[in-house]
Amino acid sequence: MTSHSYDVIVAGVGAMGSAACWHLAKRGLKVLGLERFDLGHAMGSSHGLNRIIRLAYFEGSHYVPIVRRAHELWRTTGDEAGMKLLHVTGSIDLAPEGAGPVESSLQSCLDHGLVHERLDGREIARRFPAFQLPEGHVGLWQPDGGFVASEKAIYAHVGLAQARGAEIRTGEPMLDWAPTAQGGVVVRTERGTYSAGRLVITSGGWIADAVPALASKVSTVRQAIGWFTTRRPELFREGAFPVFILSVEEGAFYGFPLYEHPGFKLGGPHFGREPMDPRDDDRTPSPRQVALIRECLRRYIPDAAGDPLTLKGCVYTVSPDEDFIIDAVPGVPQAVFASCCSGHGFKFASAIGEILADLSTSGQSAFDLTPFSLDRLAA
Structure with missing residues:
Protein backbone atom coordinates (compact mmCIF):
# COMPACT_ATOMS: atom_id res chain seq x y z
CA MET A 1 0.00 0.00 0.00
CA HIS A 47 -19.68 9.31 -23.57
CA GLY A 48 -21.35 9.10 -26.97
CA LEU A 49 -19.23 11.50 -29.08
CA ASN A 50 -21.06 14.72 -28.23
CA ARG A 51 -23.41 16.54 -25.89
CA ILE A 52 -25.66 19.54 -26.55
CA ILE A 53 -24.87 23.00 -25.24
CA ARG A 54 -27.82 25.40 -25.12
CA LEU A 55 -27.72 28.99 -23.94
CA ALA A 56 -31.49 29.44 -24.23
CA TYR A 57 -32.31 27.37 -21.17
CA PHE A 58 -35.89 26.34 -20.51
CA GLU A 59 -34.89 24.55 -17.30
CA GLY A 60 -34.39 27.93 -15.67
CA SER A 61 -33.01 31.35 -16.42
CA HIS A 62 -30.68 31.05 -13.41
CA TYR A 63 -28.60 28.53 -15.37
CA VAL A 64 -27.71 30.96 -18.14
CA PRO A 65 -24.77 32.80 -16.50
CA ILE A 66 -23.04 29.49 -15.80
CA VAL A 67 -23.67 28.05 -19.25
CA ARG A 68 -22.38 31.26 -20.87
CA ARG A 69 -19.16 30.84 -18.92
CA ALA A 70 -19.04 27.19 -19.93
CA HIS A 71 -19.48 28.16 -23.59
CA GLU A 72 -16.49 30.49 -23.31
CA LEU A 73 -14.37 27.90 -21.50
CA TRP A 74 -15.11 25.13 -24.01
CA ARG A 75 -13.70 27.36 -26.73
CA THR A 76 -10.61 28.49 -24.83
CA THR A 77 -9.88 25.04 -23.41
CA GLY A 78 -10.08 23.55 -26.87
CA ASP A 79 -7.67 26.17 -28.14
CA GLU A 80 -5.22 25.41 -25.33
CA ALA A 81 -5.46 21.67 -25.94
CA GLY A 82 -5.29 21.94 -29.73
CA MET A 83 -8.71 20.27 -30.12
CA LYS A 84 -12.03 21.54 -31.42
CA LEU A 85 -14.36 20.93 -28.49
CA LEU A 86 -17.15 23.43 -29.20
CA HIS A 87 -19.19 23.15 -32.41
CA VAL A 88 -21.62 26.05 -32.88
CA THR A 89 -24.56 24.82 -34.95
CA GLY A 90 -27.40 26.83 -33.48
CA SER A 91 -30.00 25.24 -31.22
CA ILE A 92 -33.76 25.02 -31.50
CA ASP A 93 -36.38 24.08 -28.93
CA LEU A 94 -39.52 22.65 -30.54
CA ALA A 95 -42.81 22.22 -28.71
CA PRO A 96 -46.54 22.86 -29.00
CA GLU A 97 -47.30 26.54 -28.58
CA GLY A 98 -48.18 27.26 -24.96
CA ALA A 99 -46.78 23.95 -23.65
CA GLY A 100 -43.97 25.68 -21.79
CA PRO A 101 -40.53 24.74 -23.17
CA VAL A 102 -40.42 27.35 -25.95
CA GLU A 103 -41.87 30.04 -23.70
CA SER A 104 -39.34 29.25 -20.93
CA SER A 105 -36.44 29.30 -23.40
CA LEU A 106 -37.68 32.63 -24.70
CA GLN A 107 -37.80 34.03 -21.17
CA SER A 108 -34.20 32.99 -20.49
CA CYS A 109 -33.17 34.81 -23.69
CA LEU A 110 -35.03 37.95 -22.66
CA ASP A 111 -33.62 37.83 -19.13
CA HIS A 112 -30.03 37.63 -20.34
CA GLY A 113 -30.04 39.44 -23.67
CA LEU A 114 -29.42 36.35 -25.81
CA VAL A 115 -29.87 36.63 -29.56
CA HIS A 116 -32.87 34.54 -30.55
CA GLU A 117 -35.81 34.09 -32.95
CA ARG A 118 -39.22 32.63 -32.38
CA LEU A 119 -40.19 30.49 -35.38
CA ASP A 120 -43.60 29.28 -36.49
CA GLY A 121 -44.18 25.90 -38.09
CA ARG A 122 -43.84 27.22 -41.63
CA GLU A 123 -40.46 28.84 -40.94
CA ILE A 124 -39.19 25.73 -39.15
CA ALA A 125 -40.10 23.62 -42.20
CA ARG A 126 -38.40 26.09 -44.55
CA ARG A 127 -35.13 26.21 -42.63
CA PHE A 128 -35.01 22.60 -41.48
CA PRO A 129 -37.03 20.41 -43.87
CA ALA A 130 -35.97 17.23 -42.06
CA PHE A 131 -38.62 17.94 -39.40
CA GLN A 132 -42.24 16.94 -39.96
CA LEU A 133 -43.89 18.49 -36.93
CA PRO A 134 -47.48 18.34 -35.74
CA GLU A 135 -49.73 21.33 -36.35
CA GLY A 136 -49.21 23.97 -33.68
CA HIS A 137 -45.54 23.35 -32.98
CA VAL A 138 -43.34 26.42 -32.69
CA GLY A 139 -39.61 26.88 -32.15
CA LEU A 140 -37.11 29.03 -30.29
CA TRP A 141 -33.90 29.43 -32.32
CA GLN A 142 -30.69 30.51 -30.60
CA PRO A 143 -27.69 30.78 -32.93
CA ASP A 144 -24.99 30.30 -30.27
CA GLY A 145 -26.05 26.77 -29.30
CA GLY A 146 -24.31 23.66 -30.52
CA PHE A 147 -22.49 20.69 -29.09
CA VAL A 148 -19.35 19.75 -27.21
CA ALA A 149 -17.21 16.77 -28.25
CA SER A 150 -17.67 14.79 -25.05
CA SER A 216 -32.27 9.40 -0.05
CA LYS A 217 -32.11 12.40 -2.36
CA VAL A 218 -30.98 11.01 -5.70
CA SER A 219 -31.75 8.15 -8.05
CA THR A 220 -29.98 6.62 -11.02
CA VAL A 221 -31.66 5.85 -14.32
CA ARG A 222 -30.69 4.47 -17.72
CA GLN A 223 -31.15 6.79 -20.70
CA ALA A 224 -31.02 5.57 -24.30
CA ILE A 225 -29.19 7.09 -27.27
CA GLY A 226 -28.86 5.75 -30.79
CA TRP A 227 -27.41 6.48 -34.21
CA PHE A 228 -29.66 5.65 -37.17
CA THR A 229 -29.25 5.27 -40.93
CA THR A 230 -30.34 8.39 -42.81
CA ARG A 231 -32.10 8.41 -46.16
CA ARG A 232 -30.98 11.95 -47.01
CA PRO A 233 -27.78 12.68 -45.08
CA GLU A 234 -27.45 16.10 -46.69
CA LEU A 235 -30.34 17.30 -44.54
CA PHE A 236 -28.47 16.45 -41.35
CA ARG A 237 -24.93 17.61 -42.02
CA GLU A 238 -23.25 20.04 -39.66
CA GLY A 239 -23.96 23.51 -41.00
CA ALA A 240 -27.39 22.56 -42.33
CA PHE A 241 -28.98 21.08 -39.22
CA PRO A 242 -28.99 22.27 -35.59
CA VAL A 243 -28.98 20.57 -32.23
CA PHE A 244 -32.54 20.38 -30.94
CA ILE A 245 -34.91 19.46 -28.15
CA LEU A 246 -38.22 18.15 -29.49
CA SER A 247 -41.26 17.90 -27.20
CA VAL A 248 -44.04 15.73 -28.61
CA GLU A 249 -46.73 13.50 -27.13
CA GLU A 250 -44.24 10.62 -26.81
CA GLY A 251 -41.91 12.73 -24.66
CA ALA A 252 -38.90 15.02 -25.05
CA PHE A 253 -36.16 13.92 -27.46
CA TYR A 254 -32.84 15.52 -28.35
CA GLY A 255 -30.66 15.26 -31.45
CA PHE A 256 -27.62 16.45 -33.34
CA PRO A 257 -26.26 17.04 -36.82
CA LEU A 258 -24.06 14.27 -38.22
CA TYR A 259 -20.71 14.15 -36.44
CA GLU A 260 -17.95 11.51 -36.62
CA HIS A 261 -20.53 8.76 -37.19
CA PRO A 262 -22.53 7.92 -40.32
CA GLY A 263 -25.74 7.75 -38.33
CA PHE A 264 -28.12 10.41 -37.05
CA LYS A 265 -27.98 10.64 -33.26
CA LEU A 266 -31.18 10.86 -31.22
CA GLY A 267 -31.64 10.49 -27.47
CA GLY A 268 -34.64 10.25 -25.19
CA PRO A 269 -37.42 10.32 -24.43
CA HIS A 270 -37.22 12.18 -21.16
CA PHE A 271 -39.92 10.12 -19.45
CA GLY A 272 -38.49 6.92 -20.94
CA ARG A 273 -35.64 6.81 -18.43
CA GLU A 274 -35.58 3.52 -16.52
CA PRO A 275 -34.30 2.95 -12.95
CA MET A 276 -30.99 1.11 -12.72
CA ASP A 277 -28.16 0.36 -10.34
CA PRO A 278 -24.90 1.80 -11.75
CA ARG A 279 -23.13 -1.31 -10.42
CA ASP A 280 -24.97 -3.29 -13.10
CA ASP A 281 -22.52 -3.47 -15.99
CA ASP A 282 -25.27 -3.72 -18.62
CA ARG A 283 -25.83 -0.35 -20.30
CA THR A 284 -27.91 -1.74 -23.17
CA PRO A 285 -31.04 0.32 -23.86
CA SER A 286 -34.24 -1.62 -23.33
CA PRO A 287 -36.40 -2.64 -26.30
CA ARG A 288 -39.03 -0.21 -25.01
CA GLN A 289 -36.58 2.72 -25.09
CA VAL A 290 -35.39 1.86 -28.59
CA ALA A 291 -38.97 1.51 -29.83
CA LEU A 292 -39.84 4.99 -28.49
CA ILE A 293 -36.85 6.54 -30.25
CA ARG A 294 -37.64 4.80 -33.52
CA GLU A 295 -41.28 5.88 -33.34
CA CYS A 296 -40.17 9.48 -32.85
CA LEU A 297 -37.96 9.24 -35.93
CA ARG A 298 -40.71 7.62 -37.99
CA ARG A 299 -43.26 10.27 -37.12
CA TYR A 300 -41.24 13.48 -36.89
CA ILE A 301 -37.84 12.99 -38.59
CA PRO A 302 -38.62 10.32 -41.21
CA ASP A 303 -35.48 10.79 -43.30
CA ALA A 304 -33.45 9.59 -40.31
CA ALA A 305 -35.72 6.65 -39.51
CA GLY A 306 -33.47 3.95 -40.92
CA ASP A 307 -31.99 0.96 -39.18
CA PRO A 308 -29.99 1.52 -35.99
CA LEU A 309 -26.22 1.52 -36.44
CA THR A 310 -25.25 1.99 -32.79
CA LEU A 311 -27.30 1.84 -29.59
CA LYS A 312 -25.98 2.91 -26.21
CA GLY A 313 -27.20 3.61 -22.72
CA CYS A 314 -25.88 6.03 -20.15
CA VAL A 315 -26.48 6.64 -16.45
CA TYR A 316 -28.26 9.78 -15.29
CA THR A 317 -28.08 10.71 -11.62
CA VAL A 318 -31.30 12.58 -10.90
CA SER A 319 -32.29 14.91 -8.08
CA PRO A 320 -35.95 15.18 -7.03
CA ASP A 321 -36.42 18.57 -8.73
Missing part, protein backbone atom coordinates in the same frame (compact mmCIF):
# COMPACT_ATOMS: atom_id res chain seq x y z
CA THR A 2 1.24 3.45 -0.89
CA SER A 3 0.66 6.71 0.95
CA HIS A 4 1.03 10.13 -0.62
CA SER A 5 -0.05 13.68 0.12
CA TYR A 6 -1.76 16.15 -2.23
CA ASP A 7 -3.37 19.55 -2.10
CA VAL A 8 -6.60 18.28 -3.66
CA ILE A 9 -7.94 14.83 -4.53
CA VAL A 10 -10.65 14.59 -7.20
CA ALA A 11 -12.75 11.40 -7.02
CA GLY A 12 -14.27 10.73 -10.44
CA VAL A 13 -12.56 11.92 -13.63
CA GLY A 14 -15.47 12.25 -16.01
CA ALA A 15 -16.76 15.52 -17.43
CA MET A 16 -16.91 17.43 -14.13
CA GLY A 17 -13.92 15.81 -12.47
CA SER A 18 -11.56 16.20 -15.41
CA ALA A 19 -12.45 19.90 -15.62
CA ALA A 20 -11.86 20.29 -11.88
CA CYS A 21 -8.44 18.63 -12.22
CA TRP A 22 -7.47 21.12 -14.91
CA HIS A 23 -8.67 24.22 -13.08
CA LEU A 24 -6.98 23.12 -9.87
CA ALA A 25 -3.71 22.12 -11.53
CA LYS A 26 -3.35 25.35 -13.45
CA ARG A 27 -3.55 27.18 -10.12
CA GLY A 28 -0.37 25.42 -9.11
CA LEU A 29 -1.97 22.87 -6.77
CA LYS A 30 -0.80 19.29 -6.41
CA VAL A 31 -3.75 17.28 -7.72
CA LEU A 32 -4.64 13.58 -7.72
CA GLY A 33 -7.52 12.38 -9.89
CA LEU A 34 -9.00 8.94 -9.15
CA GLU A 35 -11.17 7.23 -11.78
CA ARG A 36 -12.84 3.84 -11.28
CA PHE A 37 -12.84 2.99 -15.01
CA ASP A 38 -10.73 3.90 -18.03
CA LEU A 39 -10.52 7.49 -19.18
CA GLY A 40 -13.47 8.36 -21.43
CA HIS A 41 -15.34 5.17 -20.47
CA ALA A 42 -18.94 4.38 -21.42
CA MET A 43 -20.19 3.39 -17.96
CA GLY A 44 -21.32 6.85 -16.82
CA SER A 45 -22.92 9.81 -18.57
CA SER A 46 -20.09 11.51 -20.49
CA GLU A 151 -14.84 12.25 -24.85
CA LYS A 152 -12.45 14.76 -26.43
CA ALA A 153 -13.40 17.25 -23.71
CA ILE A 154 -12.34 14.80 -21.01
CA TYR A 155 -9.09 14.02 -22.82
CA ALA A 156 -8.38 17.73 -23.24
CA HIS A 157 -8.94 18.55 -19.58
CA VAL A 158 -6.87 15.61 -18.39
CA GLY A 159 -4.03 16.29 -20.82
CA LEU A 160 -3.86 19.93 -19.76
CA ALA A 161 -4.01 18.96 -16.09
CA GLN A 162 -1.22 16.42 -16.50
CA ALA A 163 0.91 19.01 -18.27
CA ARG A 164 0.62 21.09 -15.10
CA GLY A 165 1.63 18.18 -12.90
CA ALA A 166 -1.68 16.53 -12.01
CA GLU A 167 -1.55 12.79 -11.37
CA ILE A 168 -4.43 10.80 -12.86
CA ARG A 169 -5.00 7.20 -11.77
CA THR A 170 -7.51 5.10 -13.74
CA GLY A 171 -8.98 1.82 -12.60
CA GLU A 172 -8.69 3.05 -9.02
CA PRO A 173 -11.98 4.06 -7.42
CA MET A 174 -12.15 5.75 -4.06
CA LEU A 175 -13.32 3.12 -1.56
CA ASP A 176 -13.92 5.52 1.30
CA TRP A 177 -12.72 8.76 2.80
CA ALA A 178 -12.71 10.56 6.13
CA PRO A 179 -11.99 14.06 7.41
CA THR A 180 -8.91 14.54 9.57
CA ALA A 181 -8.51 16.48 12.80
CA GLN A 182 -6.21 18.86 10.95
CA GLY A 183 -8.96 19.91 8.54
CA GLY A 184 -7.94 17.75 5.60
CA VAL A 185 -9.05 14.36 4.32
CA VAL A 186 -7.77 10.82 4.00
CA VAL A 187 -8.83 8.78 0.96
CA ARG A 188 -8.48 5.01 0.68
CA THR A 189 -8.35 2.90 -2.50
CA GLU A 190 -7.32 -0.69 -3.15
CA ARG A 191 -3.87 0.57 -4.11
CA GLY A 192 -3.14 2.96 -1.30
CA THR A 193 -4.09 5.66 1.17
CA TYR A 194 -3.81 9.32 0.20
CA SER A 195 -4.11 12.51 2.20
CA ALA A 196 -5.04 15.97 0.99
CA GLY A 197 -6.17 19.33 2.23
CA ARG A 198 -9.30 19.21 0.07
CA LEU A 199 -11.52 16.63 -1.62
CA VAL A 200 -13.68 17.09 -4.73
CA ILE A 201 -16.28 14.37 -5.32
CA THR A 202 -17.56 14.06 -8.90
CA SER A 203 -18.42 10.39 -9.04
CA GLY A 204 -21.72 10.55 -10.91
CA GLY A 205 -23.95 7.55 -10.31
CA TRP A 206 -21.76 6.46 -7.40
CA ILE A 207 -22.02 9.82 -5.60
CA ALA A 208 -24.18 8.54 -2.73
CA ASP A 209 -21.46 6.06 -1.76
CA ALA A 210 -19.18 9.01 -1.02
CA VAL A 211 -21.82 11.46 0.21
CA PRO A 212 -24.32 9.50 2.35
CA ALA A 213 -26.51 12.61 2.75
CA LEU A 214 -27.49 12.09 -0.90
CA ALA A 215 -28.61 8.49 -0.50
CA GLU A 322 -33.92 17.76 -11.52
CA ASP A 323 -31.75 20.76 -10.64
CA PHE A 324 -28.05 20.26 -9.92
CA ILE A 325 -26.57 19.72 -6.47
CA ILE A 326 -23.26 21.57 -5.93
CA ASP A 327 -22.28 21.96 -2.30
CA ALA A 328 -19.97 20.99 0.53
CA VAL A 329 -20.47 17.68 2.29
CA PRO A 330 -22.58 18.44 5.40
CA GLY A 331 -20.26 19.21 8.30
CA VAL A 332 -17.11 18.81 6.19
CA PRO A 333 -16.34 22.10 4.41
CA GLN A 334 -13.07 20.76 2.99
CA ALA A 335 -15.01 18.24 0.85
CA VAL A 336 -17.15 19.61 -1.99
CA PHE A 337 -19.17 17.75 -4.58
CA ALA A 338 -21.05 18.22 -7.83
CA SER A 339 -23.35 15.61 -9.23
CA CYS A 340 -27.01 14.81 -9.64
CA CYS A 341 -26.98 16.80 -12.87
CA SER A 342 -30.17 15.04 -13.94
CA GLY A 343 -29.18 14.45 -17.55
CA HIS A 344 -28.61 18.06 -18.50
CA GLY A 345 -25.25 18.75 -16.87
CA PHE A 346 -22.51 17.95 -19.37
CA LYS A 347 -22.63 21.30 -21.14
CA PHE A 348 -21.79 23.01 -17.84
CA ALA A 349 -18.77 20.83 -17.01
CA SER A 350 -16.07 23.30 -18.02
CA ALA A 351 -17.59 25.96 -15.76
CA ILE A 352 -18.47 23.57 -12.93
CA GLY A 353 -14.84 22.46 -12.88
CA GLU A 354 -13.91 26.08 -12.34
CA ILE A 355 -16.59 26.47 -9.66
CA LEU A 356 -15.28 23.41 -7.81
CA ALA A 357 -11.75 24.80 -7.97
CA ASP A 358 -13.04 28.08 -6.51
CA LEU A 359 -14.92 26.32 -3.72
CA SER A 360 -11.86 24.20 -2.93
CA THR A 361 -9.48 27.14 -2.74
CA SER A 362 -11.58 30.01 -1.40
CA GLY A 363 -14.88 28.48 -0.34
CA GLN A 364 -16.71 30.87 -2.66
CA SER A 365 -17.91 31.06 -6.26
CA ALA A 366 -18.54 33.97 -8.60
CA PHE A 367 -21.97 32.43 -9.30
CA ASP A 368 -25.03 32.22 -7.08
CA LEU A 369 -25.12 28.55 -6.12
CA THR A 370 -28.15 28.84 -3.85
CA PRO A 371 -30.44 27.08 -6.37
CA PHE A 372 -28.05 24.10 -6.28
CA SER A 373 -27.61 23.72 -2.54
CA LEU A 374 -28.29 20.46 -0.76
CA ASP A 375 -30.35 22.31 1.87
CA ARG A 376 -33.15 22.96 -0.63
CA LEU A 377 -33.95 19.25 -0.57
CA ALA A 378 -34.25 19.04 3.21
CA ALA A 379 -37.39 17.22 4.27
